[in-house]
Amino acid sequence: MKPMSIIETKNIHKVYQETKVPVNALNGIDLKIEEGEFTAIVGPSGSGKTTLLNIIGGLDLPTQGDIIINNTNIKEFSSSQLIDFRLHNIGFVFQAYNLIPVLTAKENIEFVMVLQKRPKAEREEKAKELMEAVGLIDKMDHKPGQLSGGQQQRVAVARALASQPRFIIADEPTANLDSKSTNELLEIMAEMNRKYKTTFIFATHDQRVMDKAHRIVTIDDGKVVSDEQFNR
Amino acid sequence: MLAALAWKNLWRNKLRSAVIILAIAIGIIGGIVSDGLMSGMTDQRVNAAIANEVSDIQIQNPKFLLNNEIQYTLPKNLHLVQKIRAYPEVKGVSARLDCQAMATSASAGSGIVAYGVEPSEEVQVSDIHNHIIQGSYLNDKQRIPAVVGKKLAKKLNLELNDRIIITLADTSGTITSGAFQIVGIYKTSNDRFDASAVFVRKKDLAALLDVSTATTHQLAIRLKDNNQTDLVVKKIHHDFQQLIDQKVITVRSWHQIAPLLQSMIAMMNMFSYIFMMVILVALAFGIVNTMMMAIMERTREIGMLMALGLNKRKTFTLIMLETIFLSLVGALVGLIISLFIAHHYATYGIDLSSVGKGMNSIGYSAIVYFRVNTEFYFTTIFMVIIIAIISAISPARKALKLQPASAIRDNNL
Numbered sequence: 001m002k003p004m005s006i007i008e009t010k011n012i013h014k015v016y017q018e019t020k021v022p023v024n025a026l027n028g029i030d031l032k033i034e035e036g037e038f039t040a041i042v043g044p045s046g047s048g049k050t051t052l053l054n055i056i057g058g059l060d061l062p063t064q065g066d067i068i069i070n071n072t073n074i075k076e077f078s079s080s081q082l083i084d085f086r087l088h089n090i091g092f093v094f095q096a097y098n099l100i101p102v103l104t105a106k107e108n109i110e111f112v113m114v115l116q117k118r119p120k121a122e123r124e125e126k127a128k129e130l131m132e133a134v135g136l137i138d139k140m141d142h143k144p145g146q147l148s149g150g151q152q153q154r155v156a157v158a159r160a161l162a163s164q165p166r167f168i169i170a171d172e173p174t175a176n177l178d179s180k181s182t183n184e185l186l187e188i189m190a191e192m193n194r195k196y197k198t199t200f201i202f203a204t205h206d207q208r209v210m211d212k213a214h215r216i217v218t219i220d221d222g223k224v225v226s227d228e229q230f231n232r
Numbered sequence: 233m234l235a236a237l238a239w240k241n242l243w244r245n246k247l248r249s250a251v252i253i254l255a256i257a258i259g260i261i262g263g264i265v266s267d268g269l270m271s272g273m274t275d276q277r278v279n280a281a282i283a284n285e286v287s288d289i290q291i292q293n294p295k296f297l298l299n300n301e302i303q304y305t306l307p308k309n310l311h312l313v314q315k316i317r318a319y320p321e322v323k324g325v326s327a328r329l330d331c332q333a334m335a336t337s338a339s340a341g342s343g344i345v346a347y348g349v350e351p352s353e354e355v356q357v358s359d360i361h362n363h364i365i366q367g368s369y370l371n372d373k374q375r376i377p378a379v380v381g382k383k384l385a386k387k388l389n390l391e392l393n394d395r396i397i398i399t400l401a402d403t404s405g406t407i408t409s410g411a412f413q414i415v416g417i418y419k420t421s422n423d424r425f426d427a428s429a430v431f432v433r434k435k436d437l438a439a440l441l442d443v444s445t446a447t448t449h450q451l452a453i454r455l456k457d458n459n460q461t462d463l464v465v466k467k468i469h470h471d472f473q474q475l476i477d478q479k480v481i482t483v484r485s486w487h488q489i490a491p492l493l494q495s496m497i498a499m500m501n502m503f504s505y506i507f508m509m510v511i512l513v514a515l516a517f518g519i520v521n522t523m524m525m526a527i528m529e530r531t532r533e534i535g536m537l538m539a540l541g542l543n544k545r546k547t548f549t550l551i552m553l554e555t556i557f558l559s560l561v562g563a564l565v566g567l568i569i570s571l572f573i574a575h576h577y578a579t580y581g582i583d584l585s586s587v588g589k590g591m592n593s594i595g596y597s598a599i600v601y602f603r604v605n606t607e608f609y610f611t612t613i614f615m616v617i618i619i620a621i622i623s624a625i626s627p628a629r630k631a632l633k634l635q636p637a638s639a640i641r642d643n644n645l
Contacts, residue, residue: 054637059637060637079544080543080544083541086540087541088541092540094536096532098532098533100237101533102237102240102243102244103240114233115541115542115546116541159540
């Protein structure tokens with residue numbers, strides 16, 4: 001049976017009007033991403049990777065075109081609906097980790113589940129399970145400042161998984177990491193992809209990420225210029 | 233978890249939070265110490281006025297109040313005095329003669345009010361006997377004694393054992409006068425009272441007026457607790473409604489006798505609140521500034537929280553809680569320090585004689601004992617919360633305007 005498409009972009013355009021000269025960041029992106037994919041979106045700087053990821057992640061809306069997630073056109077959503085949609089459907093991993101510095105690793109993971117109003121016992125069990133999965137069970141009570149960059153990013157992955165999202169968006173997640181940390185992080189993500197069938201969508205320049213990806217979508221000047229599948 | 237996060241966020245920039253907390257604390261201390269001082273002064277003035285001058289309640293012939301003519305006396309109704317004296321709230325009742333008169337010494341003269349009192353009754357009602365600075369209070373062994381205030385003694389150049397002539401009109405309008413010997417000189421915190429009130433024995437003044445000793449112009453009633461004034465006035469009204477309706481007697485509480493005192497209390501209270509409000513409004517600008525800086529520094533983080541699913545209501549609540557916590561910590565620090573200061577000065581008093589010359593001339597004591605005004609403290613906390621909420625609106629709105637995508641990008645790349 002063909003896997004279900006969980007994300008579909010239809011003729012997505014995005015024009016930034018912030019300067020006197022409008023900037024066309026996306027120029028008609030048509031893309032389908034299916035459940036369980038481990039996809040890298042690659043392209044040179046300014047090609048529109050982050051813009052596309054923001055639109056897929058419901059952080060930004062397209063100027064034109066539709067973005068269908070789970071058969072729902074999120075372009076029609078109000079900002080409140082979008083926030084709620086993100087909370088229950090999308091996980092985020094950012095380049096700069098973006099953990100909450102005053103909370104411990106465990107509390108950072110629990111935070112999203114608190115927003116989802118999940119019971120305390122369930123939150124604690126899930127946080128423990130995810131910390132175990134990312135190999136940081138002994139760092140549960142450490143604050144981000146007490147963790148290395150690689151460890152922080154692993155906590156960020158655990159946090160992204162905590163909300164049990166339909167897919168995870170990772171924008172340059174390895175950009176600030178050394179090789180060892182990058183490999184460890186990618187292994188964890190690949191394991192999560194295998195174990196939980198979690199869909200991962202990366203925006204990256206990193207060859208090591210591309211080497212792990214099952215599909216590489218290359219965009220340039222806001223258009224898809226190639227879309228390759230790999231059996232890994 | 234939002235409250236825990238807000239609390240933890242408060243201590244991220246410890247120096248900045250400490251500065252605004254200190255500013256709030258100092259502001260609160262200023263407001264509360266000022267209230268303690270003003271309330272203390274007012275209380276002392278009111279208590280002194282009740283104790284020395286007006287007592288808690290006075291009963292008089294309503295006509296006497298119009299022009300102080302001495303023929304307008306109270307009915308010789310022992311039942312009235314006995315019944316009021318039996319009230320459990322009443323400390324004492326003094327049946328006084330109250331005459332406008334002229335006092336003259338060998339060198340000068342002055343208008344006075346001569347009070348004819350029964351010493352054993354009067355000490356239950358008035359504290360004048362505790363303010364004797366020279367000589368002694370009235371007693372039955374002395375020969376036509378008088379107790380005068382220090383101010384009057386100075387004005388008339390009087391010393392202990394000197395004689396003064398008290399001249400007044402008797403019930404028939406005939407001018408009469410009698411010599412009294414100064415047996416005591418008192419000093420209260422009110423120079424004007426000290427310059428005019430002369431206390432003599434009732435039997436001596438009655439003899440001078442050619443009236444019986446049962447004649448009374450004023451029943452001065454002192455209560456055990458002056459908060460019960462209204463209650464006792466109601467009781468008297470209930471028990472002697474007929475006499476009141478017939479305009480034989482009129483009953484007045486100290487609020488009515490000295491309305492200036494009452495309005496002074498209200499004015500001082502209002503002044504305290506206005507003063508505190510001005511302080512808090514000034515502090516509000518500091519709070520807004522601190523929170524604005526906190527929001528600007530955390531643009532990326534707030535963007536990230538919104539990306540994760542922190543909705544607008546919760547974002548607003550988070551900023552609101554941070555502001556309230558910040559303000560409340562400052563307020564509590566200020567309150568605790570203020571409590572120590574207020575309690576210290578409530579116990580030992582503060583001597584303002586060096587900076588407040590002439591305090592006595594306007595009826596205030598130079599040593600002021602602060603009042604610890606718990607109601608004002610609670611109101612202050614409430615005002616701080618309101619100010620914090622108002623101060624949080626602008627920073628919270630700024631946070632709500634953030635777009636997660638650009639907030640994350642602005643600082644991320």
